[in-house]
Structures are given as C-alpha cells and as structure tokens.
Amino acid sequence: MLSTLRIRHIGVIDDAMLEFGPGFTALTGETGAGKTMIVTGLTMLLGGRLDRGRTRESSTVDGTLALSGHDELAASLDELGADEEDGEVLVVRRVTRDGRSRAQIGGVPVPIGTLAGLVGTAVTVHGQSDQQRLRDLDAQRVALDRFATTEIGPLLEHHRAIWRERSALTERLTDLDDLLAERDRRGTVLREALERIELADPQPGEDDALRAELERLGNAEELRSTATQAALALVGDDDGPAAGALLDVAGEAAGRGARTDATLAPLVERLDAVRIELSDVAAELTRYAEDIDASPGRLDEANQRLHELTVLVRDLGTMLPGTDGPAADITALLETSRGAAIDLDRYEGAEQERATAAARLETVQTELDQTAESLTSARTAAAAELSEAVQEELRHLEMPDAAIRVDVSPQTHRSHGRDAVAILLAPHPGAEHLPVGQAASGGELSRVMLALEVALSSSRHDRSAAPVFVFDEIDAGIGGRAALAVGQRLARLARHAQVIVVTHLPQVAAHAGTHLQIVKSSTDGATSSTVENLDRSARIRELARMLAGDDASDVALAHAEELLEDARVVVGGDRPTGGDRVVSGERG
Structure with missing residues (x-):
C-alpha cells in the first residue's frame, strides 16, 4: 500500500503531502489545481521521466510504501540493504532542471531501472497513454495465469522445474560431447x-x-x-x-x-x-x-x-x-x-554418463511436452472464463456492445510453456477483434483496463499482498450511467487492492473511501495550493461543485448528499472518509 506521497517543485505544486487510505482514494479539484502533477509524481516513483517544462531547480518525490504481503519486494529490498521502518520503506526520486536524475530506496542509491523494477511490482499507473499491461503480451499471459492461479500455478511451477532440468541436461550433454x-x-x-x-x-x-x-x-x-x-x-x-x-x-x-x-x-x-x-x-x-x-x-x-x-x-x-x-x-x-x-x-566415465544423460533428457522432454499441453489446456479454459468475466464487467461499465476475447495461441517453447496470450477487443458489433491497445479509444481503453483489473481481482484472496492501482482520467469521455458504473467497479476493485483515482466526475468520487481535494488559490500575485482530506460535509460541498459548479446551491448540495448516500449503499456499508484537517500546504 502507498501510505504517503510528498511532491516538491513540480509544475504548480511547490510542496504537497498526500496521505492515502487503504481502499479507494479519489483526487478531485478544479482544472489547473495540480491533479495531473500528482500522477506525474507517482509515475516518477516508477522511473518515469519528468517534462523539463514542469521541473524547477530540483523536483523531488518521496513515497512511503508499506511492504506487508509483498514478500518478493521485501526480500529484494533486504538484499539491496534498504532500510525500512515499521514495515514501510521510503522511496525518493529527484530530478534537476538540467535532466540529472537520482533515486533512493530505503536510503540506498539505485539506478532508475532498478527503481522501476522494484516499485513497479507494487504500483501500477493506468493513464490513457500508459496502458502497458494491455499492450504487452507477456504481461497478458501473466495476468491470465494469475486469474486462474489455482489451476495454472502448480502446472506452471512444475513446467519451470522440468525446463530447468532440461536446460541443465542439455548443457551437460554439450560438455560431455566436448569432453x-x-x-x-x-x-x-x-x-x-x-x-x-x-x-x-x-x-x-x-x-x-x-x-x-x-x-x-x-x-x-x-x-x-x-x-x-x-x-x-x-x-x-x-x-x-x-x-x-x-x-x-x-x-x-x-x-x-x-x-x-x-x-x-x-x-x-x-x-x-x-x-x-x-x-x-x-x-x-x-x-x-x-x-x-x-x-x-x-x-x-x-x-x-x-x-x-x-x-x-x-x-x-x-x-x-x-x-x-x-x-x-x-x-x-x-x-x-x-x-x-x-x-x-x-x-573414462564420460561415455556412460552421456548415455545416462541422453536417456534422462528424452524422458524429461516427453514430460515437458505433456506439461506444456496441460498448461495450454488450463490456459484455454481460463481464457474463456476471463473473457466472460471481463465481458460482464464491460456490460456494467456501459460497453455492452463491445466483445472481448482472450486468445491462447502457440509460440516457441519457453520456460513458461508454449502459449502466447492476447486480449482482443471488438468495440462494436461487426468490428474485427484486434489487440485491445489498438481497438479501443482512450476512454474505452481505460474502462477495459478497469474491467480486466476487477475481473483479475476476483481471484485474489490475500488482501495483504494487494497491488496499488492509479487511474488517471479513467472517466474521460463518459458521464451519466457510465460514470456511475465506473465508480461502482472502482469501489469493487478497492476491496482487493488500493485504488487511487484522479477524476472529474462526482459519480466516481462519491464511491471513494478517502477523498482528497486539491485546491488552488492566488494571493498577492502568488499561487498556492492545499490538499485537504475531506470529511462528509466537505465531500458534499465538493461533489456539489463538481455537479453544478456551485457548492452553495441547495439543489446541488441535496443532489450531492443523495449521490454520496447511494454510493455508500451500493458499496455496502459505512466506510471511513477521513477527517477535515489540511494535509499539506503548497506554495507556487
């Protein structure tokens, strides 16, 4: 879980500290208040580049990442020698105006690639131009394997063990032939x-x-x-x-x-x-x-x-x-x-050893082929289930005419099997199924990504190891029932993961458990911003502003309160929404 995020000297933000809730956190604010800078800061923690136009003398992002449940990440950080405190590690990224970049994890300097590789195992940013999981075929195969981990996991582990043995035998045979x-x-x-x-x-x-x-x-x-x-x-x-x-x-x-x-x-x-x-x-x-x-x-x-x-x-x-x-x-x-x-x-013993190794290799190859076939069968069955699950989610997200298909096709045999997995989309009846990254528009792509993540989250039972999903402008180009559906599905995803969403739509923000408002103001020619953690009354005013552009209208306030109450009922019970204290002050 991402506990805190501090951003200094990026765009209009001079110094901002954000504290995130464990479930669904919504970030709202007027245009130009700095919402995009929050996502920019998050992407910097993943090794992303910072536009020089948004860089001051030195731009810095600090993030506190809770390690509970992320055993592989914790082990990697321990091997790195990173310091942690109370199960949390501090991640720091600094970029100067001349383009120099520095990164630290737990006080240990690391290359940017290492930063991306480690933090990226826990945090995923989804923007309209950053849907890598829908474009990378290996990532789609991993997603399918995770969806059906009970059926595929043991087969995959067994296949990899046999693959390692076959590789070792092949290498030994080469050595023996040379000998x-x-x-x-x-x-x-x-x-x-x-x-x-x-x-x-x-x-x-x-x-x-x-x-x-x-x-x-x-x-x-x-x-x-x-x-x-x-x-x-x-x-x-x-x-x-x-x-x-x-x-x-x-x-x-x-x-x-x-x-x-x-x-x-x-x-x-x-x-x-x-x-x-x-x-x-x-x-x-x-x-x-x-x-x-x-x-x-x-x-x-x-x-x-x-x-x-x-x-x-x-x-x-x-x-x-x-x-x-x-x-x-x-x-x-x-x-x-x-x-x-x-x-x-x-x-003296090379000839006999080679005969033994060759016989074992033949047995292992047969076992490997059989396990690969079993993997293909399991993935094909899981692909049908995942297609159906994502299709159902798309129906809830007001894309009932879109047809999703998860294809499993043969490819060169590798350690994970001989299957290539591709998620294909036909956005409307009669359209050809194409790779989802090509077939969907920006808004559709975001909703397909959300549908996929919600479907995948249904197979994740260990909440402690839940990832962090950041969605930027997932509601672009939609409204009405579609916006309400997106808010509901985000809340459902937040049952199994931490979800951070930058949104312009009150229907989406109403479903959040934590609501942060980014407020920009000008005094004596200087621009300053604050990030506030809103209580219920402040949330109603902010939702009213988002609904009608006026947080004082009785009609808008009544509508906002009704929207918030309906969202609470849909999600399934009262949830903490945070206090009304100011989290940070920013000066620009």
Whole structure:
C-alpha cells in the first residue's frame, strides 16, 4: 500500500503531502489545481521521466510504501540493504532542471531501472497513454495465469522445474560431447605420455640432483685433495704440527692452572669440546675424500640418466594440460602430469554418463511436452472464463456492445510453456477483434483496463499482498450511467487492492473511501495550493461543485448528499472518509 506521497517543485505544486487510505482514494479539484502533477509524481516513483517544462531547480518525490504481503519486494529490498521502518520503506526520486536524475530506496542509491523494477511490482499507473499491461503480451499471459492461479500455478511451477532440468541436461550433454571429442583427440597422446613418465619413474628434483652430482664427479680429484689437506691440517701427521696437537697442549696447560684456580675449569671443558668437534670434522673430511667416486662408469651413468630426463621434459613438457609453455624441469613435468591423469579419469566415465544423460533428457522432454499441453489446456479454459468475466464487467461499465476475447495461441517453447496470450477487443458489433491497445479509444481503453483489473481481482484472496492501482482520467469521455458504473467497479476493485483515482466526475468520487481535494488559490500575485482530506460535509460541498459548479446551491448540495448516500449503499456499508484537517500546504 502507498501510505504517503510528498511532491516538491513540480509544475504548480511547490510542496504537497498526500496521505492515502487503504481502499479507494479519489483526487478531485478544479482544472489547473495540480491533479495531473500528482500522477506525474507517482509515475516518477516508477522511473518515469519528468517534462523539463514542469521541473524547477530540483523536483523531488518521496513515497512511503508499506511492504506487508509483498514478500518478493521485501526480500529484494533486504538484499539491496534498504532500510525500512515499521514495515514501510521510503522511496525518493529527484530530478534537476538540467535532466540529472537520482533515486533512493530505503536510503540506498539505485539506478532508475532498478527503481522501476522494484516499485513497479507494487504500483501500477493506468493513464490513457500508459496502458502497458494491455499492450504487452507477456504481461497478458501473466495476468491470465494469475486469474486462474489455482489451476495454472502448480502446472506452471512444475513446467519451470522440468525446463530447468532440461536446460541443465542439455548443457551437460554439450560438455560431455566436448569432453569425448577431446578424448578422441588427446586421450591416446596423454595415455602414452603418462606411460613414458611411469616407465622412466623420475623423482621430483632428480634432474637438478644429477647436475650437481656431475659437477662433483667432474672435479673429483681436486675435491679429494682439498678434503685430505684440510683433514691433515686439523689432526696432522708425523711430518708437522696440526691444530689438534696444539689444542692438546692448550688443554693440558689450562688443566694445570685449574688445579690451582677453579675459575679456569669451564675453559678447560670448552677446550675439550672444541677438540672433540675438531676431531669429528676431520673424520668427516676424510670420509668425504674416500667416498668420492671418480670412476668413468658412474660419470657415464649419471650423464645418461640426465639426458633421459631432459628428453622427457622436452618431449612431454608441452603436451600435458596446465602448462602455459614448456615445462622447466622434471618437477614441473610431474606436477602437470597429475592434471593429465585427472583428465583421463574424466574421459573414462564420460561415455556412460552421456548415455545416462541422453536417456534422462528424452524422458524429461516427453514430460515437458505433456506439461506444456496441460498448461495450454488450463490456459484455454481460463481464457474463456476471463473473457466472460471481463465481458460482464464491460456490460456494467456501459460497453455492452463491445466483445472481448482472450486468445491462447502457440509460440516457441519457453520456460513458461508454449502459449502466447492476447486480449482482443471488438468495440462494436461487426468490428474485427484486434489487440485491445489498438481497438479501443482512450476512454474505452481505460474502462477495459478497469474491467480486466476487477475481473483479475476476483481471484485474489490475500488482501495483504494487494497491488496499488492509479487511474488517471479513467472517466474521460463518459458521464451519466457510465460514470456511475465506473465508480461502482472502482469501489469493487478497492476491496482487493488500493485504488487511487484522479477524476472529474462526482459519480466516481462519491464511491471513494478517502477523498482528497486539491485546491488552488492566488494571493498577492502568488499561487498556492492545499490538499485537504475531506470529511462528509466537505465531500458534499465538493461533489456539489463538481455537479453544478456551485457548492452553495441547495439543489446541488441535496443532489450531492443523495449521490454520496447511494454510493455508500451500493458499496455496502459505512466506510471511513477521513477527517477535515489540511494535509499539506503548497506554495507556487
């Protein structure tokens, strides 16, 4: 429900606040008072453009939208991060004179398209040039599905579930076909490559280790000599002193001193530790010198193994998956070979999986066709019922000669079925049925729209999720009984939705539960307007003005009171009509 609307700096309106009732709200006022600006403000909340001629320095519209029952809208706003207070969200649209536009929902800036998409799920504006629901075929199909939601809803949900499964299966089959083609193209190559790697049995880093070993073997004699020389320098031989012998001398001397002064004892221990460490180093150097293998056989063996690994990297480095270029070494080759093994595992089960998926797709396609046929049957039956219901409403709206028809015709299979729905109208006997947006005049189009909405509302049982309908000049070109009928049908629609109507006809305004009057006045050359929520006596005066152009005529007042009372009886009981306080003041 739209709770409030504040309009600033649009046309003759400087600052206006409107509070709407939950059912039928009528907006009336003299020509030029600013009624059209109210509808303009509402369309701005739906992303509509603002004529520069109606824009001041900055034009702003604020709307408070109650979210009760609109679960999808509430979820979308929650995902957006919009703030709400007491179940209501503030929608703001601002347009500057140079054409720049800004929008916010619950304090979150959003693109205009997002604004239109979100608010448009709850608010629908019907003007003589804005009957999109009667022109858009997808919208007409959605309307038919909503009309018979009990019969069509489960079928449609089932069809969409099957459609999603079929799409997933089709996509998976494409992937499997690509995989099998890849298997035919690369499977043998990958298998042979992995067999070569397995036969060679390389180890990570083995090629680098071989290069280091070859470097050592190539300098074996020099390395043996230097290691032996170093060991002799530590432990010595019969030809000269060595570090070990000097350490022995130092240890004996420090030991003698320690017997006199215990302070030297720790140093003696350290000298012993150094002597032991020196002996260990000398032993390792000796073993190193003895272990160096300078045999030509080992050198040839290492060279041959390195060559084998180098050829393996060269031949297979660009064949395996996961490489942007040739593998740098054996470690990189082993890493990429794991990807090849994974691919071969995928290839192994692809053929069987494809056969299973293809069989399931055939079953799903059959089920999808059957569900689509059931949907077509349900829609065809619902179309007849909707045609009849709208036809009855048109009779009440003084269009008894108009013939409405809802056609269900085949189209390309889509997620919602294979049905195209079109609402056709023959405005008078003998006329050809044409799309309703083409066949009806402005006034007729508005009444057809009203008839459709009333017929659709009869299938809506959850009032909390009711949409907001705004009708602009729905009474254009009609009067008398037709005007009275329009007022009655609007009141009936308001049982299932919030209805806001801009009207010039007292027969329509009399059926409203809330009556707002837009009043324009001039003082000292300045134009100001007020929007008043009328009580019963004020409503009678306003209806009298609309009837006779004079709110003081006793005859007009009596007629207005009678009209208001008759409307109350037709609608079915007393309804709150609001107070007499001024809702807002506007300065122009």
